Amino acid sequence: MRLVQSIDRRLKYRIVAAGIVSLLAWLSLQATSPRSPDSWSDEMREASRRMERAIAAVARHHETAGTPIDEALDPNRTGLIGPEYSPLFTTLGQLEAKRTTTNPDMAGLVVHLLRRAGVSAGDTIAVGVSASFPALLIATLTAAEAMGVHPLAILSLGASAYGATRPELNLLDIHALLLSEGVVGTAPVAVSLGGAGDVGADFDPAFRERLLQQIEMSDVPLIYEPDLRANVARRMAIYLGGPEGRVAAFVNIGGADANLGTSPLVLRAEPGLNTELALPPPAQRGVLFEMAARRVPVIHLLNIRGLALRYGLPWDPMPLPEPGTSRLRDDAGARGLRFWLITAAYFASLGLIAVVAGGRHA
8 A cells, every 4th residue: 555655646746747847848938939029130121221211202202292291190200191081081090000000110020921921032922002001012112122022013092091091192192202212113013093892983073083094194004893803803814914923922901892802701811921811702802812712822911900919010109110120029930839849848748647657557
């Protein structure tokens, strides 16, 4: 009996020891997990500096044109925060989210996400952007420039509140300004009106006609197709029909119907990088899902609060950080490693217990 009790005590000690080992392994993994800032590569820093120059160019334009910046809305004086309502208005928007996207380090984050998606210099990426987040267009284009990546950008001019809602400086104007300033070097491959049906059906008719005239004078091809399937097919043909033949990633900016589609499954797309998405029926798919169906990585730049939380971006910073100083993080790549290390420690502990138990029965 005493021998059995002695073995039982030793077994209990081993179980406790195994539990302590597992706990220590978990604590050490938590301590070394990448909640600390990810290192900034030279490309990320260069992208952030380019975005800072782009923002400065937009701000100078406002000064030259005599269009005042409302510091109550745009205290960092970026020139990228428009009025709440305008003829370009489509839906409500969150002011703090719009200001968060004007952080130049957003471009550094886009470089990181493109690298995580497997994009390399010389690759082509597809970009679908609504005018709700002009700063995210700048972040994506400057990231592409820093990486030596070719962006195929399709713009939509309708904007939610506080986006590119200035009629005198809409998203097409902003892109043209950046081209003329030499901040970016690639013109859009197409543009749509956005708004209802992606044809501006909810815009004032006279204003819609002005936009159509502007697009015609810009020589940027117009997408004017109210049917979702036909609209998406046109966009996919533009993205995939060039000499490149394939795209390495799709960047969605904002909530244009042609990019998101009509399925509630889009709500499952995480802000940031998505490599696998549940697919809705073809009739409900926007470009995002059509790309996912082709196994193209999707970088989803919407739900800015979630994006900031996931990657460590400061929320509504004032003043804006110096380029390359935000404490970015990305747990996604390490979550799997951490899981397997914890699992290995756990099963090692179980193995130890089994050995001791086997010794007792022997």
